[in-house]
Amino acid sequence: MNEIKLNCSACNSQRSMNATKVRRLSRIVVVIGWILTIPSVLGLLLAVLVFIGGIYFTSSTFDNFGETFPLIDLLIYGSSFYIGISSLVGGLIGYLLIMKKKVFKCSMCGFIIDRD
Numbered sequence: 275m276n277e278i279k280l281n282c283s284a285c286n287s288q289r290s291m292n293a294t295k296v297r298r299l300s301r302i303v304v305v306i307g308w309i310l311t312i313p314s315v316l317g318l319l320l321a322v323l324v325f326i327g328g329i330y331f332t333s334s335t336f337d338n339f340g341e342t343f344p345l346i347d348l349l350i351y352g353s354s355f356y357i358g359i360s361s362l363v364g365g366l367i368g369y370l371l372i373m374k375k376k377v378f379k380c381s382m383c384g385f386i387i388d389r390d
């Protein structure tokens with residue numbers, strides 16, 4: 275791991291600053307981020323399941339009736355696509371809210387400076 279240590283400019287401790295990560299935003303925003311991210315992950319799983327289910331369903335109707343039902347196909351793949359895209363967007367926004375930033379943090383006084 276990253277073993278670079280810096281001297282703290284706030285409390286003047288020698289090599290007390292460690293490379294670490296801290297939350298970019300306040301606790302409430304991070305909670306909102308998780309609320310967005312968790313259903314988005316589940317939504318993506320659902321979209322995949324609907325898509326796979328759609329493949330089975332449409333191929334079985336093809337077998338039984340000798341032709342597909344385009345409207346049903348459209349509904350299945352359309353809803354799968356819609357759930358997938360909205361989950362992806364929600365998850366991305368959620369991830370941006372809970373993402374951590376790289377910093378050096380002083381173990382003595384808690385002073386923080388950005389790493390990148």
Ligand SMILES: [Zn+2]
Nearest residue numbers: 282285380383
């Ligand atoms: Zn310090």
